[in-house]
Amino acid sequence: MRTATLFLLAVAGPLLGAQARTWSDASGDYTLDAQLVTFNQRFVVLERDDHELVSIEITTLSDDDREYLASREAAQTAQQASQAPQTWTLRDGSQVTARVVDYAQQQLTLQRRRGRVYVNDRPLRNLPAFYQKIVPQIVAQAENLSRPTQAGLEDWLVGQRGGPRVFSVEGVLLETENGDEYGVPFSLLSDEDQRVLRPGLRAWQAEQQRENYQGQQDAAYRLRALAHARQQNNQVRREMAELSLNLQQAQAGITSAWEVTLYPAAGVSAAPRWVVVWGRDSRQATLRALEQNPGFVAGPVRRVARRVRR
Incomplete structure (x- = not known):
């Protein structure tokens, strides 16, 4: 059995790209028509014709596709994606022009010294205007400030x-623009x-x-791709999901492949999955998908097209 894992992000409109x-x-068992959005050393992000973004491990692609990713055209497309400006809206309606690069789980240390406010040992007044505004709001969420200014x-x-x-x-x-x-x-x-x-x-x-540095980097990359897609399309319809192609040789009489949506059960830290399996009907396909993915519960199921070699 051969397994390839893809990450899907549904978006509302076409992206600018190749x-x-x-x-x-x-x-050659799985094909799709799509345009390149961006890629790094491990994953390539494509936009399918149904306006969903697909992130595929580059090692699972054909030789022709990997050769294309080494081309100047592909490199220029990826560079445009990494440098495109992004604008994000704060709860008070103000906007920030900056690129999303990762998740943040960090400590903010505030102190008043010699009549000045320091944030992580940097003077507050030297920080960008948007962050000077955000810092008091961060404190106000935890402390009783007279006013969040x-x-x-x-x-x-x-x-x-x-x-x-x-x-x-x-x-x-x-x-920010200065890095x-x-x-x-x-x-x-x-x-x-x-x-x-x-x-x-x-x-x-x-x-x-789990102290899995590579896993964190992969998650950050998917976040950056998602942020870029949102900026290009202005809306994202649903959460990122993983699509696993677990297609063994079809048994006699089984001619349909099914896409089964699986959601993580309570307490399971994982993204939703779309699992493609063979089955005589949707019920059999669902049971197979659940057997292959413990810790998940079943959602919608649909029959999908797939090219079968003869």
Whole structure:
């Protein structure tokens, strides 16, 4: 049996990128028409004609596809994706121009020294204007500030008698034009932006707990691809999912492949999965998918087309 894992992100409209072409896995059993969005050393992100983004492990692609990814045209497309500006909306309606580069789970240390406010040993007044505005709001969520402004923050810090205070930030890491990075809590982003960016956090945290650095990097890459897609399309319809092609040789009389949607059971830190399996009917396909993926519960099932070698 040969297994290839893909990550799907559904989007509402076409992305800007290279011309559509036919891609296939190394065996030629699975093909799709899609255009290149971006890629790194491990994954390539494609936009299918149904406006879903597919992230595929490059090692599972055909020789022709890997050769194309080594071309100048592909490199230019990936560069455009990595440099495209992004604008995110805060809960108060203000906007921030910065690129999402990773999830953030970090500590923010505040202290007032010599009449100035320091954030992680950097003067607050030297930080970007948007972050000067965000810091008091971070504190206001945990402490009783008279008002969530810089003046209110200074008044509160005076009462701390010079002692440092530490706050946790769980959200995304935004990179500004000069390359500096700032952690922004999900709670301070607009509901729409939270809906787009938050879903992969639990999987990223699970990799962090396992001290799986590569797994964290892969999750961060998928987040960046998702953020780029959202900016190009302005809406993302649903959470990223994994698609596993677990297609063994079909048994006699079985001619249909089924896509079974699986959701992680309570307490399982994983993304939803779309598992493609053979089955005489949807019920048999669902049972097979559940056997192959313990810890998940079944969702919608649909028959899918697949090219079968004769």
